[in-house]
Amino acid sequence: MVGMLGFFGKKNGEISFDQVLKDLCYTGDEVLDTYHDEQLKIGLAQHPTFFEEQPVDLEDDLKLWVWGTSFGYFQSDSYVNRAQISGDSSGLDCFKQAYDRYGSDFIQHVNGDYCGVLYDNSQNKIQLFTNRLASRPIFYLSTDRAIYFSSSIQPLISINDEEVTLSDDFLAEYLILRRVLGEKTPIDEISKVPPASSLTYDPTSGVNISNYWMPKYAYSEQSKDELCERFLDILTDNMNTLVGSYDKLGVLLSGGSDSRLIASLIDEPELYHMTYWKESTETQTAKKIARHLDTELTILETDEGYYERALEENPKMMDFMGLFTQGHASLFDQVYKDDVDVMITAQFMDTFFKGYVYPEKKLKCHIITTYRFRIIKVPLRLMKLWTY
Template structure:
């Protein structure tokens, strides 16, 4: 893995400024640094050496140096493509996967991109056509951001370098803010910074003559095989999993596994063992909470005789929150575990395999248990019942709010979800705690001067989900949700966290469940095989019963995640009291302090999970604003929590 950076501006970016920008992503590539200039274009690269440790420095060029590439990622099928290109007459100067990018583009142009199987974000400078091309992998595993304003076009693996350039205004994106408050992540190509965008997965961007054009090079189109038998599905699942893990073992440095004790990471260990990988290193993290999975992880480690390591976090994890936020670039809930985990594994390995993607492919989340039983019912609700349900939902919200009892909020959401039957998108969004449908919430959440502005129809959260649900509206409700989550929450929440937190300590994380062939197979399996009797991952559990301890195949999912109720009692409340003072909240002008105060003063209760998550996000946003918008704290790396409390 690496960090990439590029700018295009009249006269080129000054060397001093560009070096400062490049320094902000040195954690992504501590092994080497390079800068290349051509006319108005400046390219920078920070390298984390994984493959071809001796000759893999970048940029890498084609034979006549007319095409250059800087690259972040791993191409798992690069050896096959390399042989094809050699047969076409191309000459290779390195053993790295990077070099196939310049030769592949030279031979096949942009039609080449869809043939890559891997995790990647790269930039190709085509001097012949005076163009710059940015490309992001099929599922958005590796990040790529860009901005185009005030005479500057720039891109980077992270947003910090773009903010450091004087042509980039530091402004909060209100649309992303509203989405983030509802979902706890930003959606589509938006970031919390106005004018900074993410290149969507499976897309490439062409910058030529000061113009941007963005194109899609590949699209996931589910083709459900209703005739697939369970035995056939099990056989194929093993085949594709084994192939995916084998592909992702390529490395010239040591690698290990994030072992949560759940099914997905345990299966990766099982496949590595099956493939004969010696001395498998596994790593597990806990939070000093009852849900810690140390015993299950140790059970798997013993079963496969791995070299196992464990880490338990401190009781005051928020002390390091500013540093974690600096890496994430947006306030999120589940950051601390990944940050600490990558710091823990770095002395042992530089590459880890993780289980992300298994739940999205094979229906493993608890929310799927709320969808599966009503799978067929959604298509049978008449229109007039949907309208009545909408009316009753609004009445129910007012009734619950009039009680003033915060813990009733969770029950009210459950009833509103049932009243949305027949509207799978609305049903799903309520299940994900979106409050966009409840107009009075705007007055509770937002500052009196902001509430009406945030009610704008263009800001509605559902608009970002409409295209995904509409594309697969002929499929079952569960299939629609799996497809939508794969393109939304997985990309913009889970994968963002995995990338930022692993790279915070220069660790490359790979995700075998997002192998291109395995994903396409996963979206061919009928929902009725993935879940049975409302048991999540039924097919997956049956497939792995002969290979894993019974306790693992039967357990409830938890994973590397924090409990917001327990976190509130640890140090979340104390930190929020100091960061979210009345003066700070009023000066910020975004949120309603009285509602914040009401949550802080309420007796702690497990039913207030949403409220504690809300506090976490807005506390993080207050720190984020001071760090990235109001000062140069991000450039100066100010990580002392106390400095953000006044």
């Protein structure tokens, strides 16, 4: 697990910032990088593979931190790919060049998978921002003295001495949908920066959120075949951008159409499949896909106590996305750790296109009536299987 943690203003209590930052580390291989002055303290936990030294000095009193990366930026009539900037450039170079060209509006032009922090020391303010889809979340908790922010919910509870409360409404929404829609969370005091938005905080004005982009419907008269071809071209280009610089790629393969599509777009991937029963239909389908791709398939078989052991580790990564019992393949990381640079967990995405991997969950609720107890069953579909 990796991510970002920080606060701006007067911190409450004596809880160690560095200790809470270490909670963002899961494997122990993460690289920690911190910065602090009189107003701001911020830390990043990064994978060694993706490590980039931060902050980026955009100007003398303007510093930038990014969790994630950029693939390029949009100009008025063209697109600048990351590799076009300076050959084998980092994603941070894209932010710097976009800022040099567009100034304070640079975020709306940057394409990538990221969230970030912009610190203006001269104006005594901080800005938290997300990309167009908020694909990497940034949560925040504001008090009358400071704002705390993190890529994960639990560190915000740990680092802030003030009590937090569970929201009955949003906790119920999470239990039914496996997530909370919008910018709220099951914790009343903690919210999430919306997609394509920036949150500005200063001690005088407090929190102000503005949106910088909205999707626009683009009518098309293309046929289904033409749209499928366009979809494949876009997906292929994006896969090349995402994974093109890594030598050894792994794919956690299911029997679904989505994971086989992803595996087919990668040149000589290492294929893995997690299962609780080797003779299951999905496992046999995964084997057929691997044979078709002429690639060996490594089976990751769970035992009866697997999820009980996983529950000792997974809850600390829980952000109310999916079930706390998920993070399915987390205990197998030592199996593939030395064999791949990046693992694409395509096995748990089946609801993106079709079907359900695991049996439908049911919740039994006891409802009190005048004369008796009545038991009802409420189906809880697996609406999102990606935990992190």
